[in-house]
Amino acid sequence: MNPTKAFPPPLHGGQLILASIAVALATFMTVLDSSIANVAIPNISGNLGVSVDEGTWVITVFAAANAVSIPLTGWLTQRIGQVKLFVGAILLFIVASWLCGISPTMPVLLTARVLQGVMAGPLIPLSQAILLGSYPKHKSAMAISLWGMTATVGPIAGPLLGGWITDSYSWSWIFFINIPIGLFAAGVTWIIYRDRETATRKLPIDVVGLSLLITWVASLQVVLDKGKDLDWFSSPLIVALGITALVSFAFFMVWELTEEHPIIDxxxxxxxxxxxxxxxxxxxxxxxxxxxxxxxxxxxxxxxxxxxxxxxxxxxxxxxxxxxxxxxxxxxxxxxxxxxxxxxxxxxxxxxxxxxxxxxxxxxxxxxxxxxxxxxxxxxxxxxxxxxxxxxxxxxxxxxxxxxxxxxxxxxxxxxxxxxxxxxxxRTILHHARLTEQASIYNPVFNQQIDALKALLHSDTQSAQALFDVTLSAQAAMLGLxxxxxxxxxxxxxxxxxxxxxxxxxxxxxxxxxxxxx
Structure with missing residues (x-):
């Protein structure tokens, strides 16, 4: 590829504005998905029949998959090309978002979120690179400011959009919203940048390092997410995964420090x-x-x-x-x-x-x-x-x-x-236990509280104690938080x-x- 094509001139006028909007929207979409699910977790969990703790995996698996794919960006860019990789990642991100929205069970949703996280990895660094290549060098600060503003708006819009969509429609639409945004971003980016592709060359890939990276990250994440449900290291599965994470991490460290072309330096x-x-x-x-x-x-x-x-x-x-x-x-x-x-x-x-x-x-x-x-x-x-x-x-x-x-x-x-x-x-369990110690029939303050609740509810002792337990649980959760x-x-x-x-x-x-x- 000749130098002119490898280092194309900056964009100008309306083309620059439209390109900036398209690339910024891809960034916005990626950052949005890291926070939009936060407020929807209780709804997702209830709809799919799992606990809120299990629902939180929707966030953690996305972040873990995103993290693993980031180091691959440089190698993929040189093998595929900056523009092809960027547009391809957007389109696959859209497919993953659609799969998230139609997921009937939690395992299917988590699998789709992993794919979504993998595709999100290259989008952030590539959006920076494409924007910087679109502006004159003396306006690089402006390009970075634009990128930073877009990346900052995501955490604002994420919880707000996620909450409104979940309450007004369905949690599935927090993922479907990516489809029109992504299609616009991918289409405009391809139209403007397809003739500005970067040079490609074949480089060796650190297959062993990548395999070890995926192994220890995945094992550790499952230990952290499932440990509480399986009573931590009393579970053979958690023990096996913990050992796997530790051993693969140790081998990963040694391998990456001695490999000529490491996946992570x-x-x-x-x-x-x-x-x-x-x-x-x-x-x-x-x-x-x-x-x-x-x-x-x-x-x-x-x-x-x-x-x-x-x-x-x-x-x-x-x-x-x-x-x-x-x-x-x-x-x-x-x-x-x-x-x-x-x-x-x-x-x-x-x-x-x-x-x-x-x-x-x-x-x-x-x-x-x-x-x-x-x-x-x-x-x-x-x-x-x-x-x-x-x-x-x-x-x-x-x-x-x-x-x-x-x-x-x-x-x-x-x-x-x-x-x-x-x-x-x-901490909630600890505070609940401590507060429950005071809820004794031999405690006059507790008896006064129950009598007051009985009078307020015009009910029997059992109903008053049930309401008291709800209040106690809320207080324990507050103290734990x-x-x-x-x-x-x-x-x-x-x-x-x-x-x-x-x-x-x-x-x-x-x-x-x-x-x-x-």
Whole structure:
């Protein structure tokens, strides 16, 4: 392929606008699907006849599959071509979305979500690359800002759209909505970019490394998702999967460090900035995303919020994030990214401390306020740590660094969701047991409460005790969730030192990303 075709000139005018909209919609669709199901989990679980805990697998399997497919993007791009891979991934994402919507059982839905997650992996990095190649080099910051705005709107629209669609129509439509969006994005992208395909070449694929990666990720995810139901390591299946995950992970580490063309370049962790920044952003994202999944579940299960109402409460998350993102884009080149990231961690910790004071009688405003404020530290957290991770990387290693850090971050999101759900269940059981200890006929306060309920309900003792148990369960769940929020605040404070083991980032983030896709 000749150089002119390999490096086509930037787009202009209406063609650039239409292309930007199409590529942005593909990004929006992908980000949307990482959060749109959050508020629909109780409905999906009830409709398919499974517990809410099992329903959460709809989120975790998508994230795990997404994480595994991200490292393959570079190899697939060079084998297939940037445009063909992007359009093909969109079309297969549409097919997976359709399969999700028509799924009659949970196993079928989970299989479709895995396919959807695999197809989503290449879309985010490719959308960045295609946008940057469409704009003149001096407008690369504008291209990245557009991409960032689109990626930020997804978490706002996801819970809101998911709640409204689930309540007004059916949970299936949260997946069907991808079909018209994806068809438009794929069609316009192909029309505009089909003659701007990148050069292709045959490269070896690290089959052993990929097989080991899939094995340990899948085994670990099943352990985390099924462990509680099977009583953890008293189950032979969990023991076998745990050993499989451990052994395959160990072999994966050894293989990738010695392979000439590794699927994941683990040598990047030998660099201080990459190590500290990747661990910080991944642990922080795991905590953040895990809490983002629990909050609407709690509101629907214990506060009797409709799906759309839970979506309205969580949607303000992106309000300040959209405003702050371009501000951070201007501030970061002139400021120590470590200071900005630290402020972001402190902001997250403050928000989780606010949530740790929730009570069962909480009003909507006090649910919305922390979510609204959480949008302020979000761009500080993501943009500053991305700048730290990519800073100092030579141009030829930027794609590998961006891919590996995104893999670890997205996978930690899946792990964080599973761990948060398990810990909430454990803490709820603990608080329920402690509260039940006080529910004794020898406790005069308990007897007074039962008498008051009998008078209020004009019913017998059995009915009053049943209502008391419902109230006690709601209180136990609230106390358990408060524990998760309090622990989350502590984690964000504890990982701040990871930011300060890094060196000051000297390069502009937009330039780094542009170099990564040049």
């Amino acid at each position: 683990l040598r990047l962790f030998g660099q201080r900035n990459f190590l500290g920044g990747t661990i910080a952003i991944s642990v922080g994202y795991g905590v953040f995303f895990g809490n983002l999944v629990l909050l609407p579940q709690w509101m629907q299960e214990y506060l009797n919020y409709r799906s759309v109402d839970a979506g309205l409460v969580t949607a303000p998350l992106g309000f300040f994030a959209v405003i702050m993102a371009p501000i951070m884009g201007r501030v970061l080149p002139r400021t120590d990214a470590r200071t900005v990231a630290t402020l972001g961690f402190i902001g997250f910790a403050f928000v989780f401390l606010m949530r740790s004071q929730y009570i069962t009688e909480i009003d909507t405003w006090h649910l919305v306020l922390p979510t609204l404020l959480q949008g302020i530290p979000m761009p500080m957290f993501f943009l500053a740590l991305t700048s730290i991770i990519l800073s100092g990387q030579p141009a030829d290693r930027l794609p590998a660094a961006a891919g590996l850090s995104n893999f670890v971050r997205v996978f930690c999101g899946a792990v964080g969701t599973s761990l948060a759900g398990n810990e909430w269940n454990n 408060n524990d998760i929020f309090y622990l989350s605040a502590g984690i964000f404070i504890l990982i701040i030192p990871l930011v300060w083991i890094t060196r000051p980032a000297k390069r502009n983030k937009a330039v780094s990303i542009q170099d990564a896709h040049a």
